[in-house]
Amino acid sequence: MSNGSTRAVLTAVAGNSMVTVAKFIGFALSGSSALLAEAVHSLADTANQALLYLGLRRSQREADTSHHFGYGQERYFWNLVSAVTIFFLGCVYTVMHAVEQLQDEHTPELTWIPFLIIGFAFIVEGYSFFVALVEFRRQSREAGKTFRTYFVETRDPTTLAVLIEDAVAVFGLILALAGMALAAYTGSAIFDGVAAICIGLLMGGLAWFLAATNRKYLLNRSDDEVNNVAIRLWQADDKVQHIERVNSIVLSPDDTLLMAEIELREEAIFSNMSDEEIRQAIRFMRKLGEIRHALEEDVSRIAPVTRHIFIEFTTPKDKPDNE
Template sequence: MPASKTPIYTALAANLLIAAAKLTAALLTGSSAMASEGIHSLVDTSNEVLLLYGMRRSRLPPDEHRPFGYGKELYFWAFVVSLLFFALGGGFSIYEGIHHLLEPEPVRNPEWNYAILGFALIFDGISLITALREFNRQRGGAPFWQAVKQSKDPSTFVVLFEDAADVTGILLAFTGIALGQYFHNPYADGIASILIGLLLTFVAIFLVRESRSLLMGETASPQEVAQIIDLVQNAPGILQVSHHQSMYLSPEEVMLQLQVRFRPGLNSEDLVATTQQLRLNIQQLFPHFQHIAIEAV
């Protein structure tokens, strides 16, 4: 099921507005946690731009340089996004928190922080709900974590986890600022910034692992392959499927190679006709199997 771009556009608009508001509040109040959140939102904004670029590139038609198309562009840019999330989001937040612990200073005008965080929570919450609805539409009745593991569309689950980290980070920043104000303890703000950085690092490591797996090439689902093998082996003139290989080139594009034993006595014309009919039957059952190679054994 093709992914909608709506969650990405929603997240892009929300993060752009929120980043400006958070960084302004950080300058006015000197809050380390707010500065971390502002950088976090800027990183998220760049991530959405890169994902949209990857989606556009992945739809380019095949050419002499890329005979199987540019589908893996999406997987590459999703991997880059995951690394940026780790290096810029998590790394800077941890650095900012440690710097604030070494040189603590009380937060000035905390009311600005509360107002901006409330504003950010509303917009990030809307973005999270939009991404979650799109992910639920795609996963159907599959359990959540199973659907994440099996998903071949990083543009959906990357945005979902980014938005979830955004909302959690806002709550951590709010808690750190409030505790620092209540107990007159400037260290609470720095600790909140470090916790935000650790949260982003954990999410980034998970996204890097999932994106890397897609970039390296994941096979089609065993259920789909089993149905294809059953379809082929029940076709006239076929004895057995001896070997099969498959790989996702993009969320809606799979390459499949079959080694097939044909019944003795088939001439070359019969082999060509049978092979062509098998390709049509497979693509009618699973349209995303767009590159099918059938080799006679």
């Protein structure tokens, strides 16, 4: 999944970098607010996708003494930062500039060059969208889900972000082309300015969507699919009497932390044991419970912030025969 996501991100970064330069050149030659909006849009996308790549690289670091479960959530963090970047750089600046241009009644000088740049951008950003779409479809097939279901339930925000951004970029080009064409045909700057405002609002909606998508995974979101699998399998197991609770946290698209408390059936524990062995086993299990409770109380008393403690006992190693 990470290799495909990386390929989609790097393709988008390369494509948007070229398109950004071309659009700013077009704006310098024409003064079109719509073309400036698209230039800022591509600049925001480039910065955003560079942050996505940074998140991908940092999330792949191994667990260490400071981060026992790894750095998987870095991917969600940097995607959230990229959403904020799109909002302020893309939405706020673009709308403010377009409103100012409308107030000044600035009329763009639209020759064939800005329209040629829009066509070039269609090709580059269309290809980037195609790469992201192919990768996203591959991921949905691997997950055994339909495209629509995976779009809603995916835990990989990186490829989804590139896919949505490229789709919005193509739609933004259509708005820019329409605004510039109408401005050139009528000689009125209103159409160019309105197109720029629409592009800015489009980026604002994109930023909100990306922020909401990544926010939920930074709030210790549970993995309902894993929970349901665990509950289904354990309920069907004849050794399980009762499932007390099942908790999970999504750490990254490829990593889920699962915690559970399960009551086992007595016959599963005490089969092939004599009455005396059963009594000893019960005393042993009660002793384990007392030790667990005491260990939890010790930590909670000194560090009351530890509201959730999960202790797993390991089996004592066999002693050598000569001891």
